[in-house]
Amino acid sequence: MTFPRELHRKPHIDTDLLTRLMACDTIETLTSEVQGASHRLGFEHWIYGALMPVTPTRAEEFVINGYPDEWRKHYLESGYTMADPTVTYARGHVIPSLWDDLASRNYRGVNSDQAKLIFTEARSFGLAKGLSVPLHGLGCLFGIMSYAASDPKHPILESTIHAEAVLLATYVHQAASLLINRGASEKIRPLTPRERECLKWAAEGKSGWEIAHVLKISERTTVFHLMNACQKLGVTNRQQAVAKALVLGLLEI
Amino acid sequence: MTFPRELHRKPHIDTDLLTRLMACDTIETLTSEVQGASHRLGFEHWIYGALMPVTPTRAEEFVINGYPDEWRKHYLESGYTMADPTVTYARGHVIPSLWDDLASRNYRGVNSDQAKLIFTEARSFGLAKGLSVPLHGLGCLFGIMSYAASDPKHPILESTIHAEAVLLATYVHQAASLLINRGASEKIRPLTPRERECLKWAAEGKSGWEIAHVLKISERTTVFHLMNACQKLGVTNRQQAVAKALVLGLLEI
DNA sequence: TCGACAGCTGTAAAATCTTACAGGTATCGC
DNA sequence: GCGATACCTGTAAGATTTTACAGCTGTCGA
Numbered sequence: 250m251t252f253p254r255e256l257h258r259k260p261h262i263d264t265d266l267l268t269r270l271m272a273c274d275t276i277e278t279l280t281s282e283v284q285g286a287s288h289r290l291g292f293e294h295w296i297y298g299a300l301m302p303v304t305p306t307r308a309e310e311f312v313i314n315g316y317p318d319e320w321r322k323h324y325l326e327s328g329y330t331m332a333d334p335t336v337t338y339a340r341g342h343v344i345p346s347l348w349d350d351l352a353s354r355n356y357r358g359v360n361s362d363q364a365k366l367i368f369t370e371a372r373s374f375g376l377a378k379g380l381s382v383p384l385h386g387l388g389c390l391f392g393i394m395s396y397a398a399s400d401p402k403h404p405i406l407e408s409t410i411h412a413e414a415v416l417l418a419t420y421v422h423q424a425a426s427l428l429i430n431r432g433a434s435e436k437i438r439p440l441t442p443r444e445r446e447c448l449k450w451a452a453e454g455k456s457g458w459e460i461a462h463v464l465k466i467s468e469r470t471t472v473f474h475l476m477n478a479c480q481k482l483g484v485t486n487r488q489q490a491v492a493k494a495l496v497l498g499l500l501e502i
Numbered sequence: 503m504t505f506p507r508e509l510h511r512k513p514h515i516d517t518d519l520l521t522r523l524m525a526c527d528t529i530e531t532l533t534s535e536v537q538g539a540s541h542r543l544g545f546e547h548w549i550y551g552a553l554m555p556v557t558p559t560r561a562e563e564f565v566i567n568g569y570p571d572e573w574r575k576h577y578l579e580s581g582y583t584m585a586d587p588t589v590t591y592a593r594g595h596v597i598p599s600l601w602d603d604l605a606s607r608n609y610r611g612v613n614s615d616q617a618k619l620i621f622t623e624a625r626s627f628g629l630a631k632g633l634s635v636p637l638h639g640l641g642c643l644f645g646i647m648s649y650a651a652s653d654p655k656h657p658i659l660e661s662t663i664h665a666e667a668v669l670l671a672t673y674v675h676q677a678a679s680l681l682i683n684r685g686a687s688e689k690i691r692p693l694t695p696r697e698r699e700c701l702k703w704a705a706e707g708k709s710g711w712e713i714a715h716v717l718k719i720s721e722r723t724t725v726f727h728l729m730n731a732c733q734k735l736g737v738t739n740r741q742q743a744v745a746k747a748l749v750l751g752l753l754e755i
Numbered sequence: 756t757c758g759a760c761a762g763c764t765g766t767a768a769a770a771t772c773t774t775a776c777a778g779g780t781a782t783c784g785c
Numbered sequence: 786g787c788g789a790t791a792c793c794t795g796t797a798a799g800a801t802t803t804t805a806c807a808g809c810t811g812t813c814g815a
Contacts, residue, residue, distance in 0.1 A: 259660070259661070260660075260661060260662045260664065260665060262665065263659075264659050267597075271597075304706060305702075305705040305706060305744075305748060305753070306702045306703075306705055306706055306753060340754075342640075342676065343637070343638075343639045343640055343672050343675050343676050343679075344520075344524075344672045344673055344676045345669075345672070383639065384596070385596075385638040385639025385640075386595075386596045386636065386638025386639065386644070387595075387596055387638075391639070406516075406517050407512070407513075408512070408513060409513045409662040409665060409666065411513065411669060412513060412515065412662060412665035412666040412668065412669035413662065413665040415665065415668050415669045415672065416598075416664060416665035416668045416669075419596050419597045419598070419668065420597055422596050422597075423595065423596050423597045426596075441760090441761060441762085442761090443761075443762065443763095444761095449558075449559045450559075451741050452558040452559055452741060452742065452745035453557060453558060453559055453742060453745075454737050454738040454739050454741060454742030454745075456739075456800085456801060456802090457801070457802070458800095458801085466762085466763070466764090467763075467764055467765085468764095469763080469764050469765060469766090470762075470763050470764065472802080472803080472804095473762085473763075473764080474762085474763095475802090476803080476804080479803095484707050485707040485803095486707050486709075486771090486802075486803075487741050487802075487803090488704050488705060488707060488740050488741050488744050489705065489706060489707030491558070491741050491744060491745045492705035492706075492707075492744050492745065492748055495558060495745055495748050495749065496748065500558070500559060501593075694790085694791060694792085695791090696791075696792065696793095697791095709770085709771060709772085710771070710772070711770095711771085719792090719793070719794090720793075720794055720795085722793085722794050722795060722796090723792075723793055723794065725772080725773080725774095726792085726793075726794080727792085727793095728772090728773095729773080729774080732773090738773095739772075739773075739801090740772075740773090
């Protein structure tokens with residue numbers, strides 16, 4: 250296979266930029282680098298947010314952004330986060346979507362009227378045309394990177410911007426994940442192989458007696474391992490241990 | 503902000519192509535479309551794989567590919583799947599990586615010797631330069647889309663190919679997810695709000711009595727809801743119910 | 756050699772979960 | 786009206802989990 254000349258297109262987001270992004274060790278430097286990268290793609294505004302689970306059913310927000318302060322203020326005061334169609338969309342999808350599509354199509358869980366209102370208001374703050382990139386993995390419940398341009402004629406889909414915005418988003422997600430984990434307060438002592446094994450079978454619905462037979466140990470020993478696992482995880486019973494181990498990705502299949 | 507002429511670069515992966523991808527309703531048409539798309543990016547070979555959890559600790563593979571048959575045969579016979587550094591890498595990362603980097607750097611859980619062996623063998627089958635894109639979300643444990651070119655001089659990083667390959671990968675992931683879900687044998691009756699609520703608190707380590715007090719219902723009723731949830735999920739106890747509900751994404755925070 | 760750690764085992768009481776029996780109200784669409 | 790559904794409640798026996806007591810072997814690095 251030969252490489253036609255047109256294959257060689259210098260990207261806006263080059264490897265130097267990506268290397269710098271991954272090297273960011275503070276929220277400030279990361280914000281600054283992303284700001285520059287977004288501008289290179291023709292977007293004045295951007296926001297990255299992720300939900301990091303702290304318990305099986307509670308998550309903490311992590312947000313960095315280059316949005317107009319007034320819009321962020323209005324957005325938060327209006328409690329738009331949960332009604333925001335870009336957020337709802339990101340939770341259940343992996344492909345990027347234009348805001349225009351989110352407002353016109355009826356995705357599951359996306360209220361179309363509310364969507365139009367939020368987008369209309371956003372436009373009045375200078376966010377005319379937007380692209381939202383869902384992000385998953387790295388122990389986050391879900392994340393989102395949104396880009397916005399003040400010019401509704403920004404050629405997102407007609408150019409490689411579409412793809413480059415997705416690439417940039419994955420790097421921001423990885424960089425943010427490193428930052429978040431660095432600042433993680435709760436450090437869990439790693440589980441031993443036996444503890445993981447016992448938890449795994451517990452998650453499969455096996456009783457202590459059954460686990461003992463599968464692992465060819467005494468029932469007392471499974472109780473011992475599961476108890477230790479509960480202590481390490483800081484939980485009160487097996488249900489919670491299984492749940493926490495799962496959401497923290499401690500029970501790799 | 504103005505759009506410099508160079509912002510308008512017609513992408514190799516355009517919206518038409520992406521629309522066709524999402525419309526694929528069989529493995530064959532999807533394979534064929536991806537084959538064409540990969541070629542447009544200068545890659546002769548590609549493979550998409552995903553692990554879909556069927557129980558909290560067991561997952562099923564889904565693979566479609568445009569790899570040389572001989573290489574796939576050798577790969578499977580040698581049991582490379584678990585030793586493959588691209589697979590190990592994809593499990594814990596979200597940013598794409600060149601095979602060269604995987605072979606030279608020491609990522610967590612990636613055996614460098616084994617990695618070099620697999621890559622060397624791959625090269626002898628015509629897979630000289632490769633790019634692997636990790637994929638997460640959509641209820642999969644993790645997925646991976648790898649591209650390979652026979653020419654070691656393929657300008658992946660020096661062009662927008664890098665970004666476009668990532669965009670294409672997300673579309674393949676979404677399309678494959680739709681295909682897999684369509685063929686899903688096990689259809690779980692949806693949980694009622696009360697059942698989800700009880701499961702949520704169970705996952706937080708609460709006992710039946712505690713859940714009853716939180717929800718201001720009798721303990722008998724929590725037992726009732728959790729029993730119904732267990733039946734709907736086809737499991738034998740609360741541990742398994744919590745685990746299954748979590749991995750199936752039924753307990754949205 | 757010694758501490759730290761993984762792994763293993765026993766008994767027993769109390770707490771909790773599972774399963775069986777049996778029954779009630781309210782809402783909704785056909 | 787009537788079936789389907791969500792939601793709610795009671796009693797009781799038996800299984801399982803949680804927690805307390807206490808003590809063993811073997812490996813590994815300092």
